[in-house]
Amino acid sequence: QVVVVGSYVIDLCFNCEHFPAPGETLAGTSRTGPGGKGSNQAVAAGRAGAPTLYVGAIGDDAFGRDAQAFYEREGIATHWAVKSTQPTGSAAILVNAEGQNQIIVALAANLKLAKSDLPAIAIDGARMVICQLEANLPATTHALKLGRDAGALTILNPAPLRPDFKATMLKHVDILIPNETEFVELINRLGLHPGKKPLTTTAMLKLPPAKLHALCGTIGVPVVIVTLGMRGCFISRADGYVEVPAFQVKAVDTTGAGDAFVGGFAAGLLEHDGDLAAAARHGCAVAALSVTKPGTAPSMPTRAAVQRFLRR
Numbered sequence: 001q002v003v004v005v006g007s008y009v010i011d012l013c014f015n016c017e018h019f020p021a022p023g024e025t026l027a028g029t030s031r032t033g034p035g036g037k038g039s040n041q042a043v044a045a046g047r048a049g050a051p052t053l054y055v056g057a058i059g060d061d062a063f064g065r066d067a068q069a070f071y072e073r074e075g076i077a078t079h080w081a082v083k084s085t086q087p088t089g090s091a092a093i094l095v096n097a098e099g100q101n102q103i104i105v106a107l108a109a110n111l112k113l114a115k116s117d118l119p120a121i122a123i124d125g126a127r128m129v130i131c132q133l134e135a136n137l138p139a140t141t142h143a144l145k146l147g148r149d150a151g152a153l154t155i156l157n158p159a160p161l162r163p164d165f166k167a168t169m170l171k172h173v174d175i176l177i178p179n180e181t182e183f184v185e186l187i188n189r190l191g192l193h194p195g196k197k198p199l200t201t202t203a204m205l206k207l208p209p210a211k212l213h214a215l216c217g218t219i220g221v222p223v224v225i226v227t228l229g230m231r232g233c234f235i236s237r238a239d240g241y242v243e244v245p246a247f248q249v250k251a252v253d254t255t256g257a258g259d260a261f262v263g264g265f266a267a268g269l270l271e272h273d274g275d276l277a278a279a280a281r282h283g284c285a286v287a288a289l290s291v292t293k294p295g296t297a298p299s300m301p302t303r304a305a306v307q308r309f310l311r312r
């Protein structure tokens with residue numbers, strides 16, 4: 001099975017005409033929904049048909065119970081670490097009439113995920129272990145290490161690239177999946193850009209594929225997959241590179257596209273027996289379908305929807 005170790009956050013989304021000024025109270029509309037990169041990726045993989053176990057930390061509170069109920073409804077297996085000293089992670093998302101957003105994320109219980117919270121037995125039998133950088137970093141690193149020691153394929157989505165991220169974590173990673181911003185920041189942080197000035201996203205997007213491939217190779221992870229939004233993704237591994245185009249869809253909400261890609265990629269790897277390009281195409285299909293609907297986890301497509309989309 002696929003084990004996803006990472007964050008759960010309840011998204012509290014508010015729509016307003018304009019952002020409130022200090023001291024101002026505005027009327028608006030709201031909706032809540034399950035979010036957090038780890039959880040979104042687990043939902044994407046589970047709905048896309050991969051047997052999935054989600055490992056996350058929540059508080060002993062109403063939001064935490066909502067999270068548990070959500071997973072029961074989804075029929076996705078979970079291993080929860082319930083933290084009595086911390087609230088469940090939450091995000092306040094303000095969206096104004098122009099569609100711009102302002103977000104505050106309180107990771108709370110996610111930062112208290114401990115090494116001892118990890119279900120070592122489940123990880124021992126896993127085909128894949130997937131992590132991001134929103135939950136506690138030492139526990140995340142430990143999850144990757146346990147996965148690697150057990151012979152599972154380890155996948156890291158280095159998002160968000162936190163200031164306390166340490167490159168040593170990468171030695172436990174088989175497949176690294178950054179988006180273009182994370183890729184550029186990682187290259188700069190690791191001092192891998194051959195030029196005098198730091199790499200910019202604009203410069204990265206202009207690199208010929210062979211140069212981008214070479215740059216991916218300097219990271220030292222066997223496979224690097226850079227997601228490029230509407231441009232699809234770029235797969236780089238020792239024996240060469242492959243460019244996988246995105247699917248043309250009418251996007252209504254691209255939040256969580258990266259999470260949909262990672263979950264869809266994992267499900268695709270199982271479906272296509274480890275074929276990276278086929279799995280990435282599957283990831284692009286899951287992500288494309290997810291951007292046609294609002295929300296993050298609730299917008300993840302089912303296996304049937306993905307198959308229909310790929311056959312069209």
Ligand code: ADP
Nearest residue numbers: 179227228229232246251257258261284287288
């Ligand atoms: P993130 O959400 O982390 O910024 P990206 O924007 O790179 O990640 O998107 C991840 C994947 O989602 C892309 O590789 C692509 O396949 C798909 N995707 C993103 N935006 C669109 C879009 N507007 N139309 C179709 N597919 C998209």
